[in-house]
Amino acid sequence: MSARSNSVPVGVTGLLSLQQMAAILGVHPGQLDRLVAIGCPAINVAVPREGRRLKRALRFDRERVLAWLSNRADRAHGGN
Numbered sequence: 001m002s003a004r005s006n007s008v009p010v011g012v013t014g015l016l017s018l019q020q021m022a023a024i025l026g027v028h029p030g031q032l033d034r035l036v037a038i039g040c041p042a043i044n045v046a047v048p049r050e051g052r053r054l055k056r057a058l059r060f061d062r063e064r065v066l067a068w069l070s071n072r073a074d075r076a077h078g079g080n
Helices: 018-025 029-037 062-076
Strands: 043-049 052-060
Touching: 018 029, 018 052, 018 062, 052 062
Parallel strands: none
Antiparallel strands: 043 052
């Protein structure tokens, strides 16, 4: 079985792939891409692929993303 694009590179532990984070949030990965475009915290990492060039991929820290979403929700509802 070959390495999948959602595998976490060595040294980058505790981060989730786009698909994993989208599943946690219950949204389509394309919606998560749109959230990244408006400021959702993501880390662009290089994912090694055997015999091929590195692939760039987004990774997410679950707690930072949830805090960002909570902050946006608070502001949308008039919270401080």
